[in-house]
Amino acid sequence: MDPIPDTVTQFIATHIDSVDLLRVLLFFKRHPGQDLTAIAVCSELRIPSATTEAQLALLTSRGFLEQVAGPVPAFRYSPASAALDALVMEIDTLDQRRPVTLINLIYNLKKSPAQAFADAFKFKRSD
């Protein structure tokens, strides 16, 4: 099986805090051009609404989404650069082909530095 590219690992380490955040991002990626409210996202993905609103704000601040003006706040997939869009596309492909690997990567990257230090001395990876 091909190793995960360093660009993807770096992207996840920098931009993706949790699996739920990734789910929200990929949901928008898979619905390009659509204006989606927090309620629509949380009902589709079964995520608590308070969490969804925080994640939408976070993704907007990180340059993945843009907020659309209107009576009800809505968001649209609008990456800040073509490079960012290409990376999200790569992760979308990875999510479809190797979802468990991607989830494990996210959890491994969110370890504490001390845990990562200890895990470095394991000869064989358990994941």
Place this chain on the structure above:
Amino acid sequence: MAGALYLTCAATACLCSILLWRGYRRSKFRLLLWSGFCFALLTLDNLLVFVDVVLFPDIDLRPVRLLTTILGLAFLLYGLIWEGK
């Protein structure tokens, strides 16, 4: 016997350095990167001990060895203080 011991220490430190850098490649935690540098310098330090005590006992390499150790520990301290959160 002493020479074998120093070389074993160097090999162990080298192995630690490699494992830490491998861990850094996977996890991107900079603490592992700086720790890897620390163990790389400790590897060099152990090799210098071998050179100093076994190969060239007439030459005093203690200042160089001390500098290598201090530099290695500086990397480790930097990693623990600034990247260890």
